[in-house]
Amino acid sequence: xxxxxxxxxxxxxxxxxxxxxxxxxxxxxxxxxxxxxxxxxxxxxxxxxxxxxxxxxxxxxxxxxxxxxxxxxxxxxxxxxxxxxxxxxxxxxxxxxxxxxxxxxxxxxxxxxxxxxxxxxxxxxxxxxxxxxxxxxxxxxxxxxxxxxxxxxxxxxxxxxxxx
Numbered sequence: 557x558x559x560x561x562x563x564x565x566x567x568x569x570x571x572x573x574x575x576x577x578x579x580x581x582x583x584x585x586x587x588x589x590x591x592x593x594x595x596x597x598x599x600x601x602x603x604x605x606x607x608x609x610x611x612x613x614x615x616x617x618x619x620x621x622x623x624x625x626x627x628x629x630x631x632x633x634x635x636x637x638x639x640x641x642x643x644x645x646x647x648x649x650x651x652x653x654x655x656x657x658x659x660x661x662x663x664x665x666x667x668x669x670x671x672x673x674x675x676x677x678x679x680x681x682x683x684x685x686x687x688x689x690x691x692x693x694x695x696x697x698x699x700x701x702x703x704x705x706x707x708x709x710x711x712x713x714x715x716x717x718x719x720x
Contacts, residue, residue, distance in 0.1 A: 591637045591685035602636065605710045610636045610687035613670075613679070614708075618653025621709025630716040632657075632707075636687035639664050641712070642705070648697060650704055655712065657705040658696045665689065665705075680705065687711060 593601075598611050608614040623632070632642040632655070641664050642657045650656035666683040669676050670691075678692045689711045696704035 589682075589684060589686040593685075598636070603710075606635050609708045609711050610634075610682075610685075610689075613672075613688040615690075616654075616708045616710045620653075621655055623655045623709040623712060623714055624649075624653075626714055628714075628716050630714055630719070631661075632712045632714055634682040634685060634687055634689070635711050635713050636682060637685040638713070639682050639684040641665050641682060641689065642707070644717075646700075650696070650706070652704075652706060654690065654706045655709050656696070657707065658700045658703055660705060667692070680707075 595611070599607055602610060605616060609616055626644070626647075629644045631640045631644070632647075633640050640661050642655075642660060646657045646659045648656055648658060660680070664683050665680050666686075668679045668681065670679045671677075680689045680692055681687055682689060688708075690705065690707040693704045693706060694702055696702050
């Protein structure tokens, strides 16, 4: 009797089809956001660099963003859907090579945890389209929030004040 029970449990266990973390994440991205597009639509609308960062969670090369030197007042919006995600008054020079902000526009950035480099990091993405923006760390300016939102410049577009 014990052998039969063990055999049944093994058959049931082996026969179960699980869902991988990647499948779960992809399904979440497809259904949890207001802006949903097919992979082909994203590829057609975004540059190659934007596509790989926003949709495939890549990271642009340090010091490659033309947004690093911008000092003008304005709003940084998601390059995928145009959602305002950061304001210029929260931008600071972190010296890391990526645009950095000490806070987001509340409600427009969503968070998740990724383990791609073997340690837990807080990933941030656009709350409207799910596009990957970058990561947030606890080594930002102590006199404000203490946070450093380290953002891929290619994931953003800049709109100067008065041009909205």
